[in-house]
Amino acid sequence: MQKKYNPIEIEKTTQFYWNKIDAYQAIENDTRFPNGKFYTCSMLPYPSGKLHMGHVRNYTINDVMYRYMRMNGYNVLMPMGWDAFGMPAENAAISNNISPAKWTYDNVSYMKKQLSSLGLAIDWSREIITCSPKYYKWNQWIFLKMLKKGIIYKKTGIVNWDPVEKTVLANEQVINGKGWRSGAIIKKKKIPMYYAKITNYAEELLEYINKKLPYWPKKVRLMQANWIGKSKGIFLAFLHNIKDPKKNNKLIQKGKLWIFTTRIDIIYGITFCIISPEHPLAIFAAHNNILLQKFISEYKNNNIDSNVLEKKSILTQLKVLHPFTNKKIKVFVVNYIIEESYGKAAIGVPAHNKHDFYFAKKHSLSIKQVINIKNKIYSDKIWQDWYIDKKNCYCINSKKYNNMSHKEATNAISTDLIKLGLGNKKNIYRLRDWAISRQRYWGTPIPIIYCNNCGSVPVPEKDLPVILPETCTPNGNNNLLKENKKFLHVFCPKCNKLAYRETDTMDTFVDSSWYYMRYTSPKLKNFMIDDNKINYWMPVDQYIGGIEHAILHLLYARFWTKFMYNLGLIKFNEPFIKLLTQGMVLNKTYYRIENSSNKKKWYNPTDIKITLDKKNKPIHAILKLDKKPVIIGNIEKMSKSKNNGIDPQIQINTYGADSTRLFTIFSAPPEQNLEWSNIGIKGANRFLNRVWNFSYILAPRIINIINLNIFPNNFSIIKLNDNQKMFRRNIYKILQKINRDMENIQYNTVVSGCMKIFNILECINSNTKYDNNTNTNNDTILCEGMSIFLRTLNPIAPHITHVLWKEFKYSIQQGDILNARWPQIDSLALKEEKEKIKLIIQINGKFRGHIFLKKKYTTDFVKKIILKDKAIQKYLIHPPKKFFIIPDKLVNIII
Ligand SMILES: [Zn+2]
Incomplete structure (x- = not known):
């Protein structure tokens, strides 16, 4: 065994060995694993x-x-x-x-x-790579299956356009109005696209x-x-007799304006309605209204992000009838998007909706209170949040529904509306269909051919995959597939005339x-x-x-699986x-404000020297290069933009993979953020050095035990002293906790467990020095303890444990450590604790050792045992004057 721990060398040879024996190749029904x-x-x-x-x-x-x-x-x-x-x-x-x-x-x-x-x-x-035709062929195959089942369809609609990436993004990929990757403000654009009906x-x-x-x-x-966003509610109909002269004077939408709401209990509070510019009634109203025509065309051509758009509205001459009161209700066209699933329209209940409240104030519309809460006073002068309370409210000004709770009123009104033919209960979802076309080159080609004769023609299965040309060098302006004639031109599979391929590719979330x-x-x-x-x-x-993949990838993957399941x-x-x-993984940030641009310039933490205060908090930082101060920023996620990344390769090359792994596992529970620390990785490395050095000293004795073949299967046959029993008991107690932590994926405390076991091993070893009679038994429990330690540390630091396992010759009986059995609990080792009591011994209040006693004992017996104990004797430089005994816990001897 080498004297010095050399992680770089042992990691290289261990990895070479694993490769040679194909250590990690998984085979179905492998009989080695029961x-x-x-x-x-x-x-x-x-x-x-x-x-x-x-x-x-x-x-x-x-x-x-x-x-x-x-x-x-x-x-x-x-x-x-x-x-x-x-x-x-x-x-x-x-x-x-x-x-x-x-x-x-x-x-x-x-x-x-x-x-x-x-x-x-x-x-x-x-290993797979998604840009290989062998892989993406099956994206195309599934695409065609989905197309056939109507799960994929083409639609021209308003989409999210990322002006930096020059492509469309799905709703899931727009975060706070910005592109999930580019961070650019998303524009709205109208183009034809393929959608998956998620x-x-x-x-x-x-x-x-x-x-x-x-x-x-x-x-x-x-x-x-929340993303799927289910709402239970009802469509209610406002009758009207608005006829479209351009369509044989037929009633528009059969004379009913259908609007979805989740708050039908406040139906008597409706004083206006709003509709989207795309609603048939809005289009009708614009026929003779130049102002409205302009308003609608502005909306349609609007390339500005709808989130920052100023909300505008315009009153129409249209009137619809309230389903219960038959009162005439005003209709406004608004320029913001009202979800299609709501009927592209919404009811206005200013007394009980904050937005409607201010809308009504602006347009001088009446505000009619229809729910109340005990001991509250309504005022239409100012908005109060209790106006929307569902839990405690009861109806007022609502005729026969007065005094009903939210739930009672919702049920009663819904039933009545349905009877009148003016209601239709429905669940609606916030989830939208997944736009999967991307106007970019580097993706899976969509397997569609456009023919002047036949229209859109799916590529026949036998012609898959549609191969993406790999040699194109993009210039940033256009989708290169549009310029690649070899790709673009193709014969129509139906009529064999010259046709051309779809040039959009699939969203990478398909892959x-x-x-x-x-x-x-x-x-x-x-x-x-x-x-x-x-x-x-x-x-x-x-x-x-x-x-960050909670709703993007994880939702798509579930949808994809369900489709494949339904397909059998x-x-x-x-x-x-x-x-x-x-x-x-977080790290500190450092920056300076540049004089010329007033922008922050970020410096990598490895280029910074910091001064710490007494509590180890950084108080001052300078750039090593020019020795001038920099500003200490927040602790943030490692990123290129904040220049606070740490190159893992440098850590692996300096400290070894095992130290890097140990640091990342030990520093935080897997589900929590981890803060990078130079001190931390050095500490991890120091621990492994300690393990190696200890092993170097211990190895000959452990090998001796293994060679002598005296390592017992059952420890009850060896006569251990109380200390030895305690060591074993403590090791197994820690092992029990390690097992629990492993199951709960609390790997950071698994590492602390390993460290505790290691401390015990060191302790057993130092005991050996004083106690010659128990040497062999001590070595036997060290042999057992070390094998437990190596196996529990192995998942975290696999190289050093692989090497030490071999050095100690455990591998002779159990093979490589990666195939060794996880240490089993010896219940006997744990059990003895119940029969014996550990008494701490103090002399003049100072800790001097401990003794073990059977449960029922007399004071005289205790005194006798203590005075006999060799470890205690050396402290008894004067005869004892007095014994203070706290039963089952402590004995303090005054001398
Ligand atoms: Zn054709």
């Missing part, structure tokens, strides 16, 4: 160039889980792939003047090396997220439920909607999945990724049983 399969999967990375600390954290968590489950007898699969299509590749290609394909493949090969240097238990034989699955997606995914984080479940299924048969040529293999591995037992392709209809959303 407990069945366990599929653990991290969200696949985007090949951006190099790994960042977020990747390291995510995959290390996954790797800890892999190794723990494998040692517990599970056939574990941990695959890896690349989410290779998308904008960043195109942008990088533009700035470097190369093809996105070359950029992507170069990055993948570099990042793969980096991942290997972390020592992850990845089954690389299952709304068909709204109820099922909601039902499962609410009731059938108990192992998903509450937060994610709530976010999805990530089912890749985890492809891992089960990654190389299959004639179909997307192999029945036997997918039914063995799926669903994923543990899925790991960032919370698979036997499960939810893809991920357990979900873990790991926290972010």
Whole structure:
């Protein structure tokens, strides 16, 4: 055994060894593992160039889980792939003047090396890359199936346009009015697009997220439920006799203006209605109204973000009738979007809706209070939040519904409206269909051909895949597919005349909607999945990724799975049983305000020297380069924009993968944010050095025990003294806690457990020095303890534990540590605690040791035992004067 811990060297040789024996290749029904399969999967990375600390954290968590489950007898699969299509590749290609394909493949090969240097238990034989035609062929195949089933359809509509990325974004990809990746303010644009009818699955997606995914984080479940946004309510009809002269004087919408509401209990408070400029009544009203015509055309041509648009309205001459009172109600056209699912119209109840309240004030409309709460006084002069209270209100000014609660009134009014033919109960959802066309080059081509004769013609299955030309170098102005004649021109599959291909590509979220299924048969040529293999591995037992995917990827993947299930392709209809959303990796930030531009210039923390105060808080920071001060910013997520990233490769090259892994696991529970710390990673490295140095001293003795073959299967046959029993008991107590923490994915405290076991081992060893008679038994419990320690530390630091396991010769009996059995609890070691009591011994109030006693004892017996104890004797420099005894706890001897 080498005297010095050399992580770089042992990690390299260990990884080489794992490769040689194909240590992590997962095979279905592998008989080595009695407990069945366990599929653990991290969200696949985007090949951006190099790994960042977020990747390291995510995959290390996954790797800890892999190794723990494998040692517990599970056939574990941990695959890896690349989410290779998308904008960043195109942008990088533009700035470097190369093809996105070359950029992507170069990055993948570099990042793969980096991942290997972390020592992850990845089954690389299952690697997939989504920009390969072998993979995206099946995106196209499913697209055609969805098209056939009406789940994919084409529609010209107003979409979110990202002016920086020059493409459309789905609603899920617009966050606070900005593009999820570019951060640009989103514009509205009207173009033809393909949509996936995720709304068909709204109820099922909601039902499962609410009731059938108990192992998903509450937060994610709530976010999805809110995004799907179910509202129970009713469509109510306002009668009118407005006829359209352009359509044979027929009544517009059969003489009924249908509007959805979730608050039918306030129906008597309706004093106006608003409709969208696209509503048939608005279009009719504009016939003879130039002002309104202008208003509507402005709305339609509006390329400004609707979120920052000034809200405007215009009164029409139209009147509709209140369903109960038959009073004439005014109708306004407004320029903001009213959801189609609400009927592109809304009721105005100014007394009980804040927005309507101010609207009514502005237009001098009447405000009519129709609900009240006890001891409250309504005033139409100022808005108060209780005006919308559902829980405590009762109806007033509502004729026969007076004094009814919200629930009673809702039921009674709904029933009456339905009887009158003026009501239609409905659940509506906030969820919109998923716009999947992207006006960009680097993506899966949409398999559609346009023919002047036949219109849109799906590419026949036998002609799949439609291959994306890989050699194009984007220039940033246009979708290159429009200029690529070889791609564009094609013969129509129906009439064989010259036609052209669709040039839009699919949203990259299509690629990530089912890749985890492809891992089960990654190389299959004639179909997307192999029945036997997918039914063995799926669903994923543990899925790991960032919370930022709570409603994007995680919702799409569930939808995709449900479609495949309905098509009969698979036997499960939810893809991920357990979900873990790991926290972010944070770091300090430093900046200066640039004089010329008044902008912040950010400096990397590695280039900064800080001065700490007594409480270790930074009080002053300078740039190492010019020794001049910089401003200390907030602690934020590591990012390029704040220049506060730490290159994991430098950490791996300096301290080793094991130290890097140990630091990331130890610093925070997986689900919480982790703050980078130089001191922390050095501490991790110091601990592993301590482990190595201790092992170096211990190795000959442990090897001796193993060689002598005196390591017992059952410790009850060796006569251990009380101290030895206590050490074993404490080790097993910690092991019990480690087991619980492992199951609860509290890996940070697993590390503290390992450290505690290690401290005990050091303690046993130092005891050995004084107590020659017990040497062999001490070495025997050290041999046991060290094997427990190495196995519990192995999932976190697999290289050093692999090497030490071999050095100690545990491998002779149990093989490589990665195949060793997870340490089992020795209940006998724990049990003895109940029979014996530990008494702490003090002399003149100072701790001097402890003794063990059987439960029932006399004071005289205690005194006798203490005075006999060699460890205590050396402190008894004077004869004892007095004994203070706290029963079952403590003895203080005064001398
Ligand atoms: Zn044709």
